[in-house]
Amino acid sequence: MSTDPSRLIAALARDQVNLDLKTVDLCFLAGLYLRADRAALASFEEDLLVDMFEQICDVVDPGAERPRKRATHAIQRLRDQRMLARVDGAGIVRSGEYALTRLAAAVVEYFLADEALTRESLTLLTGTLRAQLAEILAAAKRAESEEDWRQRVVAPLRVTVGDLVGGIERRQRGLDSQQEEVQAEIAKLLQADWFGAVERCQSLLDTTTDTLRELNEVLLRDTHHFVALLQEIQALASEAEQLEPEEAVQRVIEHVDRIAAWGGARQHAWSEYYQYVHRYLRDVVRLDPDRALSQRLRDQVAGWASTPFHLLVAAAPSIRLLRPLESRVERPPVTRLRTDREAAPDLVEPEDMGLAIETLVAEALAAGATSLVDVTEWVLPNFPEDSHYAITGRVADELARVTRARSAYERPWRPVEPRLEVEDWDLPTEGAPP
Amino acid sequence: MSTSGFQSLEEVIADEHFPEVDLALRRGRHIGRDDGTVYDYLVDALDHLEPFYRRFGSELVQRSDGYFYLLPSGDRLGRRHLSAGEMLVGQTLALMYLDPATLQHGGVVQREALLQRLSGLLGTETLVRTLNPRKRKFDERIAAETVRTKVAEALRRLADLGFIDAVDDGMLRLRPSLMRFAEPVRDLSDQHAALERLVQRGEVVLGDVDEDDANGEDNGTDEDDEEAGG
Numbered sequence: 011m012s013t014d015p016s017r018l019i020a021a022l023a024r025d026q027v028n029l030d031l032k033t034v035d036l037c038f039l040a041g042l043y044l045r046a047d048r049a050a051l052a053s054f055e056e057d058l059l060v061d062m063f064e065q066i067c068d069v070v071d072p073g074a075e076r077p078r079k080r081a082t083h084a085i086q087r088l089r090d091q092r093m094l095a096r097v098d099g100a101g102i103v104r105s106g107e108y109a110l111t112r113l114a115a116a117v118v119e120y121f122l123a124d125e126a127l128t129r130e131s132l133t134l135l136t137g138t139l140r141a142q143l144a145e146i147l148a149a150a151k152r153a154e155s156e157e158d159w160r161q162r163v164v165a166p167l168r169v170t171v172g173d174l175v176g177g178i179e180r181r182q183r184g185l186d187s188q189q190e191e192v193q194a195e196i197a198k199l200l201q202a203d204w205f206g207a208v209e210r211c212q213s214l215l216d217t218t219t220d221t222l223r224e225l226n227e228v229l230l231r232d233t234h235h236f237v238a239l240l241q242e243i244q245a246l247a248s249e250a251e252q253l254e255p256e257e258a259v260q261r262v263i264e265h266v267d268r269i270a271a272w273g274g275a276r277q278h279a280w281s282e283y284y285q286y287v288h289r290y291l292r293d294v295v296r297l298d299p300d301r302a303l304s305q306r307l308r309d310q311v312a313g314w315a316s317t318p319f320h321l322l323v324a325a326a327p328s329i330r331l332l333r334p335l336e337s338r339v340e341r342p343p344v345t346r347l348r349t350d351r352e353a354a355p356d357l358v359e360p361e362d363m364g365l366a367i368e369t370l371v372a373e374a375l376a377a378g379a380t381s382l383v384d385v386t387e388w389v390l391p392n393f394p395e396d397s398h399y400a401i402t403g404r405v406a407d408e409l410a411r412v413t414r415a416r417s418a419y420e421r422p423w424r425p426v427e428p429r430l431e432v433e434d435w436d437l438p439t440e441g442a443p444p
Numbered sequence: 445m446s447t448s449g450f451q452s453l454e455e456v457i458a459d460e461h462f463p464e465v466d467l468a469l470r471r472g473r474h475i476g477r478d479d480g481t482v483y484d485y486l487v488d489a490l491d492h493l494e495p496f497y498r499r500f501g502s503e504l505v506q507r508s509d510g511y512f513y514l515l516p517s518g519d520r521l522g523r524r525h526l527s528a529g530e531m532l533v534g535q536t537l538a539l540m541y542l543d544p545a546t547l548q549h550g551g552v553v554q555r556e557a558l559l560q561r562l563s564g565l566l567g568t569e570t571l572v573r574t575l576n577p578r579k580r581k582f583d584e585r586i587a588a589e590t591v592r593t594k595v596a597e598a599l600r601r602l603a604d605l606g607f608i609d610a611v612d613d614g615m616l617r618l619r620p621s622l623m624r625f626a627e628p629v630r631d632l633s634d635q636h637a638a639l640e641r642l643v644q645r646g647e648v649v650l651g652d653v654d655e656d657d658a659n660g661e662d663n664g665t666d667e668d669d670e671e672a673g674g
Contacts, residue, residue, distance in 0.1 A: 062602060193548045200544035284552045293509050293620065294542055304542045306629035311535045311565050315574045319639055319648045320525035321534070321624060323472035323605055324502065365592075393482040438650075 029091055035359035036068045038084060039093060041066050042110055045119040053097050059085055129224045131181060136232040139174045144237040150246045160253045167258045177313045182272050192218050201221040205299040210293050215284055222277050288411045371408045381422045382435040385409055402432060413437055449488035456492045461485040467540050469514040474606035474621035476511035486512045509620040515648040525649050529575050529598035534607060538625040541618040555614045559595060
């Protein structure tokens with residue numbers, strides 16, 4: 011199984027995992043769990059399941075019709091949600107045999123089992139854990155091969171030690187929820203009985219305070235031993251260049267640190283809560299035994315808009331800090347870069363393309379050109395290539411002005427350059443009439 | 445016999461806590477047990493600081509609920525009165541402080557719970573009109589937004605004054621100094637008589653007051669005294 015939380019969550023989302031348990035389902039599971047516990051049953055026959063469901067129905071929903079049919083649906087619903095598993099493998103040959111899954115057991119245990127941390131349970135757990143760690147340390151000292159490390163160090167660390175540490179953490183969570191219940195109960199007692207509840211509230215506060223103090227003492231003392239043993243195992247693994255045991259020890263150390271931190275954090279939080287409630291009982295409840303102040307204050311707030319009053323508070327301004335005194339401040343004048351606006355114009359080469367074309371056309375004619383193509387080919391090499399297309403038009407224009415061209419009805423297209431053609435004209439030869 | 449842990453005013457002023465405490469008190473802050481060593485310092489130095497502040501025309505008040513504050517009565521030290529928003533929010537928070545349901549969370553309440561309680565006590569319309577006395581017409585959405593803004597502003601100022609602590613976003617820790625808002629109804633006598641006594645002691649002013657004055661500093665106390673007296 012991947013350990014990457016993002017992948018795990020993505021896989022859960024992909025599988026569309028969900029739980030939908032109604033009260034009757036939970037009661038049914040609890041009934042099965044208790045029956046299995048008392049009768050030491052590993053699994054249940056189908057008839058037993060149906061009987062149990064009918065008994066549950068009598069309690070939860072006495073008027074329900076067709077309980078056997080409802081039992082069939084409930085069993086299917088629980089199987090779909092992986093709460094019940096069929097364990098006989100007989101298919102349709104005979105009626106099935108079912109067992110509660112680990113998930114179902116965990117859900118029922120949450121509601122039924124009282125797993126809050128107590129001094130007794132913590133002392134027992136930490137004692138067992140210490141003995142286990144001492145054994146693992148001895149095994150680590152004797153370990154000679156990789157197989158020894160895996161079987162005698164890594165496996166017990168992961169299974170036995172992991173379970174014990176997990177057990178402490180689970181009970182810590184149980185105590186957390188117990189504390190929340192105490193806080194809710196104190197509020198409820200005062201709500202119901204106000205002054206009469208003071209002694210009971212004080213007693214609840216003191217009991218929880220004592221429990222937390224004792225637990226924290228045990229945790230502080232024992233976690234110190236655990237970490238010392240674990241570090242010794244880790245050092246041995248490091249010496250033997252065994253990476254896997256080293257990592258396994260590191261994970262347990264992190265768990266143990268978390269357990270120790272829990273004790274300190276809870277005691278601190280509870281101490282704050284204790285002080286607050288203690289002050290409340292002394293300043294509010296004992297000074298107002300009839301609980302009349304709340305009602306009078308409520309009336310005051312409701313009627314404040316019609317008879318307003320305002321509290322006065324001190325409001326001295328902050329001390330003014332003056333800037334250091336300067337007798338005269340020299341401010342630099344505003345300036346900008348001067349530019350020479352009278353600069354002489356740039357000299358450039360003169361351009362007179364028209365004149366050049368006129369001259370070149372005249373030269374071409376004088377040289378005996380007999381067609382527009384001849385003249386164009388004479389002129390174009392004198393100009394840049396990108397202007398040849400335009401020059402070709404102007405050559406034709408110039409030629410039309412200085413001579414009389416003749417053309418056939420269908421003027422032939424002739425190439426001047428590889429990518430340029432013109433509709434050719436014949437020019438009058440020397441001696442011919444213009 | 446003196447109960448002070450300090451032998452002289454010089455020692456009190458030379459203590460490292462003095463500048464912080466003095467500035468906080470002059471800015472109207474209520475210093476309570478939650479403030480830790482600063483509160484302990486005030487308890488120890490009270491015998492010397494009471495006459496010290498009296499010379500500034502102010503009284504250093506210690507309440508049995510476990511908090512101190514400075515109450516200027518003359519014109520030597522600036523003072524201001526709380527705005528309508530601060531008064532309404534403060535009184536409602538005091539009511540919540542008294543509620544046993546608040547105990548469950550160690551005196552921490554949600555901002556939303558405060559708004560619900562305010563609206564439940566006064567009714568939305570009264571609340572809107574009290575917080576916006578100058579506006580005659582209201583759009584429902586704008587009015588709700590204005591109330592939230594005014595309440596947020598009041599909470600910020602009440603936190604500066606040491607009546608509450610802003611814990612996280614949306615959570616407020618209530619402090620015993622909120623009981624100042626319950627002073628007029630603290631004993632069983634008639635509320636008006638109790639208010640008059642508080643006016644005489646310079647703890648409150650009566651009647652509608654200018655919101656602008658509540659927001660700013662009020663160094664000229666003569667007007668307030670006349671108002672309070674009248």
